[in-house]
Amino acid sequence: MTSRLLDLPSLLRLQSLQLRARLVAEGALQGLHRAAHHGSSVEFAEHKEYAPGDELRHIDWRAWGRMDKYYVKRYEEESEVRAYIVVDGSGSMGYGRQDQLSKLDFARLLAAAMAYLLLRQHDSSGVVIAKEAGPLYIPPRAGPAHLGDLCRALEEMQPDGRTELGDALTLLSETVRRRSMIVVLSDLLPPPPLDESIDYSEYLRKQSALLRAKLVSLRAQKHDVIVLQILDADELELPWTSLTWFEEVEPTLAGQERLFVDPGDVRSAYLAELNQFLTETRRSLREGDVDYALVQSSRSPESVLLDILRGPLRQKVRR
């Protein structure tokens, strides 16, 4: 069977994020239909007193027998989904190889595709863009027209400034009361330190722990939290061999912007450090019942979306 997933160059040729998001979402849905269906029947959520217009087949006859009233069973799939998609707009998200999607491009495409899927089924979805100047909040609404607003905001977003993902999460924690779905698209990398004498490993550990704590606290507020950590292949492999000046992407102290190093000398130590960082992130988020996935930005967005639909969004999106 020929894959209908769009190849990346074709996708990049499309100017409109909305169109691209739709193509990605439709492609993912088709992939979902093709896949073997392993899901169970919709899950029971609550009882509702019968009202005219409700389907008779959903009347709970046992409840009638016990309480002499008609109650209708309501199922989870019929619940209204309210989704908040958090996109990290810091400078580090702007990284990407030439002819490849940057991490931010990848994140906004995924965000738009997910919003499209949710709005398509009359759920509401909003977007929070994490910026150094403060989070840009677009509250969730239903309706196809809202997709255009979301896509416009995502398209206008430019990667710059230091990472302030924590502020965006704090905002959600404080404003969202109703149980919602929160999808975080970020590289989860802390901003560069502003103290040159600091122990970098310790700083990384502490900053990551703070961020993870906020994510876990959102889950503690009964929200469904999905974290997609988006990293580039270069970050995962450090593939270079010649002496290189490495520069910070996000603003930092003067004199701390560059590091002259032979990648071959530090590759082993770097990969060990990275592996420890990723392992700790995965472990602590899963312990906090937060859905987590590491996504390489060179992957096809459709395949990533397909994985999400089969995983955390399995019961949130109808086919």
Place this chain on the structure above:
Amino acid sequence: MQLLSPAYAAFLFLGILPVLIHLHGRRRAQVRKLPTLLLLRASNRRVAQRTRLRHVLLLLLRILLLLTIPLVLARPFVETDSDLPVQVSQTQRAVLIFDDSLSMMYQPGSELTLGKATLFERGRKLASRIIDALPQGAEAALILGSRGGEAPVGELTSDRTRLYSAISALRPTHRVSDLPSAFKRATQILSTQRDGLRRIYVIGDTSAHALDGSLHPPPETEVSLVDVREGKMLPNCAVVDLRAEPASSMGPRAVRVMAELHNFGDEPVKELQVTLLVDGQAVAKGLVDLQPRGQAMKRFIHILPQAQSQPQTPGSGEAQVTQGAGLHHLAVKLATDALEADNARHLRVDVQAVLRVLLLDGDPRNLRRDDEAYYLEMALRPSERDDSQLQLVTRSLDEGLGSLSEFDAVVLLNAKAQDLSRRGIERGLIEYVKGGGGLLIGLGDNVEVDAYNRVLAELLPQPLAVIKTAGALPNHPTGEGESSTQGPGEHIGQLDRHHPLLQPFVTGRSSESLLSASFARYLLLQPTPRSQGETTAILSFESGAPALIERVVGRGRVLLYTSTLDRDWNDLPIQPAFLPLVQQIVRHLSRAPLQKAETETLIGQTRDIKLQPGDTRVEVTLPSGKTRLFERLQGRKLLSFGETREPGFYRVATAGETGVLRPRPTEHFVVNIDPIESDLQLAPASRLAALQRPLITQENGPAGKNPRRRVELWHALGWALLVILLGEALLLRQK
């Protein structure tokens, strides 16, 4: 330091290249943004110190590498004072006499500051350096300075490769030095060239024994002594002599072993350990103190084991000594010192087996003193000890011959011919002798000449002629057919001193009593045609008539004593010489090894191996276990074995027509080193000066100035280059 190819040194500036490349690389390094720089900083901080050190080392190694390559190509060298005693860098014809004698095996200890190499190895290096230093066009030859040493390069050649290979192929020997012969040969080689400077280099230990007065430098030839010991005194201890004699008071197999030890050094030696080894196994140890340049005799008494075939000592590496009739390999060893080769000396000892002798008495008497066998019994068994080495059985002819196979020798005493033939005794005797037995025939009044010649024709060395009376015998009238010469009696006049039987009588004093014996009567013998086989007159009277004559019959031998073995015709039985003579005769007949001091074979000497009729092959097993086979020996009586290159015990095996090799213990022998090589006393300075013949020329440079030698450094630099490359590769692998 100087350079052979200085042009290459211009490339030394390349050494700065790694620094320039490093600086350029730093400037031209790519700039990349990396969001995970925080992780990179964290990991870099952990490995920075190690990485920086590795980079600095790599930079240094690369600088060194680029400095070393031009240096190697420039072939640097330094000039130092040469330890060669002469300037060799002149065009010349040279003969190198290399002393490969035993003393060159000396391995100096650290106290002599000569290094750990043996004198031989030092000499080899010096010889190579002399060849190195010879200028282009110079020709050289190489000959050995030991006795019997060959010439590895026997003619002048400018082929350095040949000379170097000949030098590297040199091996030390156990031979004694023989510089006069080497000088003679060197002179012959140099005489082929008339022009140019002719020089002889003597590379050796300049010991006094090698440079004695018999050594004269050839005319018109320079002689340079290259002293490998650098004039140092070389202490050494050695076993210079080893003897053994029976210790009869301790039993028949007891031997007294006497080892003469010398200290050739100027310092006393305390508690030097001396070990006696029998058949490769240490049986006794002792300690000896030796004064400076002193000597001592160390004595051991040891009871040798019964004759048997002993297994090889496990792990000793020493060849098995197949024992014959009481044959043993004795050795005395000293504790290890700088010259190991002279710390042991070897000896072959034959322990006499019990001999069984049958006396056939042809004239038995009731009165023992009048009996024909009386004096013989007394001489062969002087005491009645149980451990006597001789077992005597005396029978009269009337008792018959019985079985002769159990006897090693038979003595026929004054027997009548008719008694012999009547009882068939003569047939038994002939078979016995032909089968390998030994027979002594003693004459007397019962002997009838014609009957004897007829009955014992196959055994008599020569037919009997007439009885000669040389002096008056009391109560003994001259009989019919007897010559009537009267006088004081006759004496033994000639001794075959080479005959092993007469070994105890080789010195004048011991033969005095033999020569003083008076013979009043004896039998003259008829001349014998050569076709009857060879006879040997061992003792002869003053008149030239044989007194004791030997003939080989078949595999055995017959001795004819032309007088009586009692006092009827002579007074020899009451002379002191009678006892050893009779014992020697019996041992000779029985082929028992004679207890005598065997003539020592020294390294390089030829050893005669006696062959028996029928021997076709001889195999000699050397102490190292190697074997040498000699074939097609039919009809030869002697085999001259010259391959006596190593000290120790040599075994001989022979094969007859069947081709099966069987050990012949009687021909086993030992080879020892010449003790003269143990004395490493330095030749006097006057002697050295007399031998050195430098013909001073302008080329030799100012008198008294040390010669210079060039030490090339590029070999070492080449190795350094390899090490640098290896180090760089290892550092790069550690990324």
